[in-house]
Amino acid sequence: MYQRKNYANSPLIFHIDVNSAFLSWTAVDLLNKNPKRIDLRTIPSAIGGDINSRHGIISARSIPAKKYGIQSGESVVNALKKCPSLVVVPTNFELYKHYSKLFIDILRSYTPYVQQVSIDEAYCDFTDLYDMYKDLVKDNLTYPLSLAHEIKDTIYSKLGFTVNVGISTNKLLAKMASDFTKPNRVHTLFEEEISQKMWPLPINELHGCGKSTSLKLTSLGIKTIGDAAHTDLEVLCSILGEKHGNYIYYSSNGINTSAVSSSKRIAKxxxxxxxxxxxxxxxxxxxxxxxxxxxxxxxxxxxxxxxxxxxxxxxxxxxxxxxxxxxxxxxxxxxxxxxxxxxxxxxxxxxxxxxxxxxxxxxxxxxxxxxxxxxxxxxxxxxxxxxxxxx
DNA sequence: AGTGTGGTTTAGG
DNA sequence: CTAACGCCTAAACCACACT
Known part of the structure; x- marks a missing residue:
């Protein structure tokens, strides 16, 4: 596990992501009601809409289901073709909101600087809390890995589901880090690790580089995040336009200045x-x-x-x-x-x-x-x- | 050149 | 018996009219 020498004078951002959130929360809920019931996370299972009313899409799947090649976003019918024994459970948003709140509450017990970005993920800013946590040791790990493991393990012991924690100095890198191997993992992605951990990844795995953008870039030979990082800013802007060109250039070089905003977002x-x-x-x-x-x-x-x-x-x-x-x-x-x-x-x-x-x-x-x-x-x-x- | 309006595309979860 | 492809939010971009 990588450790920096000193964390006193640099920003520190965590990105915390619930593993297969809808499915994990459903599994936990069913186990709470009946501890003898089989854990959905241990069998091929998924959260999916009703086929007959044409809402048949997979919104989350277990790791065993993933091994059958089932992706979230694909149709339930298609998923059942890949795995006929797949257990499909209907969506229940009230349940997800309940667990989401408990999850965020735990994060807020560690720092007031929490930005929830979706029902199952949030950023935490620990930059100003160095003195509070710098001496924390857990499982022979020192700060900040000890803090990340502490948060992850507390969520699991209190609520019963696993999360990934990504650690870095800005939101983009923390987000990329939390997306590395799953589940129940802590990853770092500091500036000095970018070339080794992020640049080899295909360009479509860069947060904010979707289908359309990655298609444009790969067709011009820009296939990895590293390729984009080493392309001139002017070239990227000519392909993607001023705004998006800048975003892709700076993101692929690990540069991101977006702040963790804990204030309530006003709907637009x-x-x-x-x-x-x-x-x-x-x-x-x-x-x-x-x-x-x-x-x-x-x-x-x-x-x-x-x-x-x-x-x-x-x-x-x-x-x-x-x-x-x-x-x-x-x-x-x-x-x-x-x-x-x-x-x-x-x-x-x-x-x-x-x-x-x-x-x-x-x-x-x-x-x-x-x-x-x-x-x-x-x-x-x-x-x-x-x-x-x-x- | 800037502003308001209407419509599409892209992205993400 | 078979069966497909959700729902919500945000931002960028484009075109056009008006000033």
Missing amino acids: SYSSERTMPSNLTIDNYDSDIQNIIQHLSQNISRRMIKDNAYASTIGITLKTNHFKTHSTQTSLLISTNDSNVIYSTAIDLVNKELLGESGLFMKGDTIRLVGIFATNLDNGDYRQLSLFDLF
Whole structure:
């Protein structure tokens, strides 16, 4: 295990990631209810949606399931072909939220500088806590490995699931480190380790370099993170544009200045969408779509009211049987979070889109999914002011 | 040149 | 009996109109 000589004067960031979160949490929950039950983590198992209502996608899988080549994001039907004995458990978001909160609470008991970035991962900043933890020793390990193991093992003993911890001096490197071998591991990725641990990796494994970008880069011979790191900044910008070119160049060289922000993030948009059990056609869409849009409007409205958020823009998304997505939006005179206003605005947009000349309905296209979104948000202050001014 | 609006693409979990 | 491909958020980018 790599150790630096001195940690007193450099930043120290951890990235903590729950291993197969949805599956682990489900396994723990089932064991809590019945300790004799088989542990889902020890057999080929996965969290997946219902095939019959066309929500059949794998969102997490056990390590034994991974050995069958099952990936998260692939269809349940496909996964069952690879492993007919796969145990598929439905999703349960309330359960995940419960364990997520307990997980974050433990992190917060070690540092106030915790930034939760998704339901199952967070960054912790220990830069200013050197004096508090510098003498911690655990299993013959010294700081900061001792601290990482302490956190990891505490989560396991108190909550029953494993995590990976990535250690470095910035968020990008800590994130990359936590993604190394799993599960239940601590990894470091300091600047002096980049060439050995990060540069040999394929470019698509760089955080922020997705399918489209990695395709562009590999087609030009930039196949590894190291290749990108050794490409001129100007060349990357000419391929990817100014913004993304800079991001890929500096990231592949391990440079990242993003701060760990423990303050609550304010939403910039709310959206809700649903894949329907069967596609809607232009002839029969009326009654079905009204029900769904009412549902989606109420969902968004409830969340916005809880956050005291109001939207000036309401939009809809339609996905065709060919998986082609169309969206349209409209601006409101007065921002709203009223489900009736959202509903009627969305219905108008759907009618306009379907009956107008959008070109969506060519030769018998049908609608697979309908979604609505609310954006251009304010907190109601401006709204109160403008209402007040009217009188 | 900057701002508001509408729409698509990319990314990540 | 068979069966496929979710849901949510954020940001960048592009085009266009208006100023």
